[in-house]
Amino acid sequence: MPRLLAISDLHLRHRPNLAGLAELAHHEDDWLIIAGDVGDKLDDLAAALDALRPRFARLFWVPGNHDLWSDVDADGAGIRGVDKYERQVAMCRERGVLTPEDPYVEWPGARPPGAERVLVAPLFLLYDYSFHPDEIADEDAVGWSAETGVVCADEMYLRPDPHPSRQAWCAARCQYTERRLAEVQAEGTQLVLINHWPLLQELAWLPRIPRFMVWCGTRRSAGWHTRFRACNVVYGHLHIRRSFERDGVRFDEVSLGYPKQWQVERGIDPYLRQILPPNTPTWPGRRW
Template sequence: MKLYALSVLHLRHEHNRRALESLPPHPEDWLIVAGDVGERLEELDFAWRTLTARFRQVLWVPGNHELWTVSREPSALRGEARYQQLVALCRAHGVLTPEDPYPRWPGEGPARILAPLFLLYDYSFRPDDVSEEGAVQWAMDSNVLCTDEALLHPDPYPSRAAWCAARVEHTRARLEALPGDCATVLINHFPLRYEHVRLPRIPRFSLWCGTKKTEDWHTRFRAEVVVTGHLHMPATLWRDGVRFEEVSLGYPQQWTWRGDISRCLREILPGTPP
């Protein structure tokens, strides 16, 4: 029994949809989907119909793309309402979300709790000499501006940073209540540490990549592994003896050189030692 992870599926691209359908069955294994499945409900519905037929259990955390409001219809949901709509769709397919009780990993090995998180970002992934008020302009000065500024609405919160702060406090309380004899697998779309945002071509995009409020969560909450996506740069990194897995698939041109999509699945548990 294994735990796998994949993120940034971007199923609006037909090549990625066909690749997902080509995944072979893993009837005994679990799968983490760490956000950016798509922008529309039909893309998530397709993902869950496809993946729940292939894996014993699927877990999901939202990426920024799922939270976008792309419809111009007055009835289109925004912010927290949009997120809850996504949670309801996941539950209809038996997919676990950040709003569900954290499951214990049923595989072999020490006791572990899988913790899907939804934390967002607060523009704090920036140099110390850049103010919070001037952060977005600082990014724009290098011709960088995230589409979230137009499509990811924070309703009913006054800002995305305020929504992030509320999610961090809510999640911290849940993690602090976990039994102290269990390790964790922390799962979030956005990186938990600023140092892991390695974007050589667009370094100022870091603003939309996480919050410094989670810098110590890998040690504070006894993480064995931290699973994230968002960066389109799959990698295995280590900090304080904790394994950090960036598990993005990405746009077709970013991953097809690797061959079959099965080669992009990252084994989280049992995993490999340092």
């Protein structure tokens, strides 16, 4: 019986994370979702895909903010924004890995109750500074966070070229994605939605640095989990592993994180979250 597994935030710039990947068991029947932040460089993505491709029957990849950083690649100095994303999509395609630019594929294994068909949908939505309290304007959000000494390094490294801003890139991505999700809606069809950033502002829950929510998503995706009939939503970025249910939809934050955020001696296998078949009891705020 195949399983749909997920992990994010492998951050392969960190040696224990890269070493852990090399030790991962083989899961020939299973599919694996890689939900963004593989690393900062194109080489990191190549290393991850080359390690994981022989170990799983199918791989899915979506970009995280780190994957999109500019001016960090020795072999691609100056590659920015959409160009870097497209290079990564091409790297995935060379290896048969599915991306947000590919048709959604049907899950062949056991489905959640009521689903006649489950499609796996990798998304790339980015963020647009709309996660903040209502009394803060989007254009003031970065300053509001900076008041607490918190500014995401994306402000230096994540370039939106050729879009004029990250907000504009996010808007374009959301329009493209919304249209594609609408096209596959059908009675009995449920979706596994995969996006590096959480789809809901209330999920941008960061108790130690609450204002970092500014870099965690877009209000444009509010309600998509019910509107587009998701059975599961898979995300990362927060580096706070959680599983819980909302509106009958299972949400999983599946990050590995930096070496201090996981038990390196256990290896990476225990951090692969099972998405399908649904197996794990969930309750609000379950921590992993």
